[in-house]
Amino acid sequence: MSWQRTHTCGELRRSHVGAKVTLNGWVNARRDHGGIYFLDLRDRYGLTQVVLDERLAAGVRFGPEYVLSVRGVVRAREGAQVNSERATGEIELVAESLEVLSSSPVPPIDISGATETALETRLKYRYMDLRRPQMQRNLEHRSRFINAMRRAFERQNFIEVETPILTKATPEGARDYLVPSRVHPGEFYALPQSPQIFKQILMVAGLDRYFQVARCFRDEDLRADRQPEFTQLDMEMSFVEEEDVFAAWERVMKETFADALGVELTTPFPRMRWEEAMERFGVDKPDLRFGLELRSVDAWARASEFTVFRGAVEAGGRVMGLAVPAQHALSRKDITELETVAKGIGAKGLAWWKAGAAGGSGPLAKFCASAEAAGALMAALGAAEGDTCLFIADKQSLTRKVLGELRNQLGRRLGLIPKEQRWAFTWVTHFPLFEWDEDAQRYFSAHHPFTAPEDWSLGGAMDGREPDLGALSSRAYDLVLNGWELGSGSVRIHRADVQQKVFSMLGIGPEEQQRKFGFFVEALAYGAPPHAGFALGLDRTSALTLGLDNIRDVIAFPKTASASDLMCGAPSLVDASQLAEVHVASTAPRP
């Protein structure tokens, strides 16, 4: 008689009563009552209670996580026997025969119970961790989401094209993962940080609309929202500008959320220039689910007697603040904690003021003694009587950064984020083209070197003038959701001469350009259409739509903070012969 299942463990209902069925699954729990024996059998689809009589239970040995095949008859449960907590709670399977298909030692992970196992153990025994219903739900959700997104792109006539995993190292950007070549001694492939160049070349090739579920690799340190390999929904389109890309994605997101989550998104998403995001929220990925916006106090500071404030403004910096409504009554202890946070980011201090028309209280009170000064400060902050106002005075970038972080922390700590407003998307546009790097003493691309400048003349550089590179604006954009950067993209440079000029501005000389990007610039020269694209982080999006704050829980086999795979033990030493074959000698001390 076959052990193969006729139904799953989540399938049987009252309508199946009387049927002879076979279930396969893992032993989730056992309840031995002497004369009668209960067994919960689990698979991906659910739990079903199996009833064994005394004789049958005594005849076979099994424990948690054994794999069983149970054959028997479906019986209705009546009255108090019904388990209304379970989908299969109105029936049970009365076993007639039972076969052990596979055994298990005592499991290191409690799959059926309530205790949360240490992450280290979960990662080492990932195959058991993934048996947990929560993890299976996460992976199912991710699969549904990605498939819905694929269908949405196909409806818009995009085609999915695979690009190489073994490709060429790039000088800009993150650290590359390198793969030595056996055939070409001393030469290396790199794993792609993104399919950027290939997808642009697909546009030159006339593919017009491309997308790909693309694995990307960046050899940088990990975070809760960052793994060394991650997955993007990557896309590119020809003959378009920003709004065309936004519209394509808004349609995809609307359809995907409806399809996979049953959520109706409101489109179009708001657009916000980078400068506005930085000024109002202090960050380039603002969480728009709550207010508490930053306000400029520059004018007030310039006129004030407070030398710290006035000095900051006169030195070309900024004085900014935010007003915490009186109802949230920050204590001195709260403010001290916030000051510690501020100093940790680099602020010299945190000034505060309890707003009041009569001067208020706190360190700033003596500079607000006049009703005029107090009123002006309250007006600048949009503050009401009794609000706790927090101030940072420093150079602009630090002032924004510190207050942006304080705003985010206050949003969480004070419970300012309304539960019902779950999906606060926004496009952030017009990022700077270049950012100055103090250590390297040169400019780097804020996005990547293929990003189109807002001004095709590059501030006159195309005509031989020398613009202020830090002031150039780009056509890069990010999609932000609830304070997370979900993805980014840009209108691309489709002109070979502009691309070469940008490389030069980044300090990449003609010889290096030719060696590293020659093929790409040459491709642009052969009839490149104007094009633009975007890539969405699927790990982050999956996590966020599940309400998770760590992307590990939507990745089947994630790596630890030190980029190890605890299950298979990667990375690992390899045989000397293997190294020799690829012409590599290790300089690491061998244990």
Added chain:
RNA sequence: GGGGACGUAGCUCAAUUGGUUAGAGUACCGGCCUGUCACGCCGGUGGUUGCGGGUUCGAGUCCCGUCGUCCUCGCCA
């Protein structure tokens, strides 16, 4: 590379100021129990306190080093 937290039974945790034979819950094993569903009751097995060194009459506890995990800053075109 820096900062912080953590590491004790299969799992989750406790252990006073450095002091008896390192405990509890759960899991596991044995016994009892015919309606449980995280069954219950009784009993039992189970420990290199991550690893190495040091201080001490005595170390899970203090010190040094090291390994690992998490969070985070730098980093992440």
